[in-house]
Amino acid sequence: MMDIAVLLRGLDLLGTFVFGLSGGTLAVRRRLDIFGVLVLSVAAAIAGGMVRDVLLGATPPASLEDERYLLVALAAGVTSFLFHPALNRVGKPVMVLDALGLGLFAVTGCQKALAFGLDPVASMALGVLTAVGGGALRDLLVTEVPRVLREEIYALAALIGTAVVVIGDRFGLPEAAVSIAGVVVAFTLRVVSVQRGWSAPRAPGS
Amino acid sequence: MMDIAVLLRGLDLLGTFVFGLSGGTLAVRRRLDIFGVLVLSVAAAIAGGMVRDVLLGATPPASLEDERYLLVALAAGVTSFLFHPALNRVGKPVMVLDALGLGLFAVTGCQKALAFGLDPVASMALGVLTAVGGGALRDLLVTEVPRVLREEIYALAALIGTAVVVIGDRFGLPEAAVSIAGVVVAFTLRVVSVQRGWSAPRAPGS
Amino acid sequence: MMDIAVLLRGLDLLGTFVFGLSGGTLAVRRRLDIFGVLVLSVAAAIAGGMVRDVLLGATPPASLEDERYLLVALAAGVTSFLFHPALNRVGKPVMVLDALGLGLFAVTGCQKALAFGLDPVASMALGVLTAVGGGALRDLLVTEVPRVLREEIYALAALIGTAVVVIGDRFGLPEAAVSIAGVVVAFTLRVVSVQRGWSAPRAPGS
Numbered sequence: 001m002m003d004i005a006v007l008l009r010g011l012d013l014l015g016t017f018v019f020g021l022s023g024g025t026l027a028v029r030r031r032l033d034i035f036g037v038l039v040l041s042v043a044a045a046i047a048g049g050m051v052r053d054v055l056l057g058a059t060p061p062a063s064l065e066d067e068r069y070l071l072v073a074l075a076a077g078v079t080s081f082l083f084h085p086a087l088n089r090v091g092k093p094v095m096v097l098d099a100l101g102l103g104l105f106a107v108t109g110c111q112k113a114l115a116f117g118l119d120p121v122a123s124m125a126l127g128v129l130t131a132v133g134g135g136a137l138r139d140l141l142v143t144e145v146p147r148v149l150r151e152e153i154y155a156l157a158a159l160i161g162t163a164v165v166v167i168g169d170r171f172g173l174p175e176a177a178v179s180i181a182g183v184v185v186a187f188t189l190r191v192v193s194v195q196r197g198w199s200a201p202r203a204p205g206s
Numbered sequence: 207m208m209d210i211a212v213l214l215r216g217l218d219l220l221g222t223f224v225f226g227l228s229g230g231t232l233a234v235r236r237r238l239d240i241f242g243v244l245v246l247s248v249a250a251a252i253a254g255g256m257v258r259d260v261l262l263g264a265t266p267p268a269s270l271e272d273e274r275y276l277l278v279a280l281a282a283g284v285t286s287f288l289f290h291p292a293l294n295r296v297g298k299p300v301m302v303l304d305a306l307g308l309g310l311f312a313v314t315g316c317q318k319a320l321a322f323g324l325d326p327v328a329s330m331a332l333g334v335l336t337a338v339g340g341g342a343l344r345d346l347l348v349t350e351v352p353r354v355l356r357e358e359i360y361a362l363a364a365l366i367g368t369a370v371v372v373i374g375d376r377f378g379l380p381e382a383a384v385s386i387a388g389v390v391v392a393f394t395l396r397v398v399s400v401q402r403g404w405s406a407p408r409a410p411g412s
Numbered sequence: 413m414m415d416i417a418v419l420l421r422g423l424d425l426l427g428t429f430v431f432g433l434s435g436g437t438l439a440v441r442r443r444l445d446i447f448g449v450l451v452l453s454v455a456a457a458i459a460g461g462m463v464r465d466v467l468l469g470a471t472p473p474a475s476l477e478d479e480r481y482l483l484v485a486l487a488a489g490v491t492s493f494l495f496h497p498a499l500n501r502v503g504k505p506v507m508v509l510d511a512l513g514l515g516l517f518a519v520t521g522c523q524k525a526l527a528f529g530l531d532p533v534a535s536m537a538l539g540v541l542t543a544v545g546g547g548a549l550r551d552l553l554v555t556e557v558p559r560v561l562r563e564e565i566y567a568l569a570a571l572i573g574t575a576v577v578v579i580g581d582r583f584g585l586p587e588a589a590v591s592i593a594g595v596v597v598a599f600t601l602r603v604v605s606v607q608r609g610w611s612a613p614r615a616p617g618s
Binding site: 262263319324328 | 439440443444445446447448449450451452462466469471472473476477479482492493494496497552553554555
């Protein structure tokens, strides 16, 4: 019981860090100064979880009760500021980090919703919202159309990650294994869909 | 007592559907794929009511406790995706649907606020926010200035719809009749103002 | 005890008015009509405090329980609409008003968070969010990148204002003096940084 709580908190903090990096590297690319980088890191890292906790009535949200969230988000901002050339050399950093944050927040958001007694459909919806909320705010703040609308397999990847959690919960499988499986499925689906250039249909005659 | 609750829930679900259509048809016009259409439908349909419930402390919000909201919003997205040419042929579909959603959400938001014991001014404000919130998020997500700022008689139409509700409540008139009157007034004022091209004053020397 | 509550409410209403003016004058510059001016005034004036209260679980938020907030915000909108040439002649009105609102909301947000038992770091974070939230929404609604990201010393000025509050609270200094000192520090730092053109570092090689 203790272990799964620790694991979920760890996954949530990891998601906070990678979404913070996605915000920070976007801010650097948009040539914002150090304070702008920190604000965008924190917004990307924390907004999704804040929305989740507010909707659950779990106030004050985890990111205000546990100061590690804020410190991790700020550390991600500083890391982006100092090491963005190295981060860029790794590949398409914002995309990969964003995909990892997407999977992590989808799973922890869905697990927290189930723990608060929401039904499976609502828990999946809240997981998806947790996962796409921070990134949507990040993109809106620099007046870009959010990735969740532009990219082919994005909300769907988060949704399938939450489906893994809900199905695992229904069958009573170990939460830790289910959580990790959910993250891996969402992350992999998202990254592979980008690499393969999978496209989803557009409306006929649009 | 039961009847009015059922009526309000029905109006709220109808508002969810038409705002979902307004989000979905906007997404199709912006050439988003099927997943982007669904996300924008759900955002437009559900955000206003979520903000209302969070501000009232009524968490989890109705749209997470009653899965019909999410299903109705998704159905609106699929409808937009499949039938947008027909929807377009009807006329200015986003405007008309948006006007109907505006009236429906203004009335149900105001009624819910009164039921939670807010005073009349605050209830009108919350009704207006419920009505314009989803549409504002819908437009912001595709980086357009929200309709509530661009259009002449928009927040005002919602406000007058809520005034009907508050006055009817004060005089103890039947809630069902008051609700329908509020929706009709807001919707009609909005649509007629567009058709007649009514304009509101701009600041002198602006 | 009574006095400090009255002072904080007064500062909060003053912040509401000046942020309302910042929203209203921006709306006039963007040539919105009277209703658009009122909506942008209210959004800029009230959103930051609403987010603060929702995150604290203090629902309904102060701006819905005390109708003076809404009336003050609307008065700011009408003032902007009627007197914007005079406001413009004073200087860079949006910047100065925005700086004052920034300091006022940072301090009252931080004080309210401390009163709700949040720890110092979280209280500072909530003060900053209260201070930058309304202005961020104001700018996003007209599809501008928010001032908090574009400007050099902005979130930092709010943060230092909250630091004054937290340090004064720790040392048990009189709340009224601490509050006023916090507002003065944040406002002065912000205005001086603009006038002197202070710039913060950008990432190397960005």
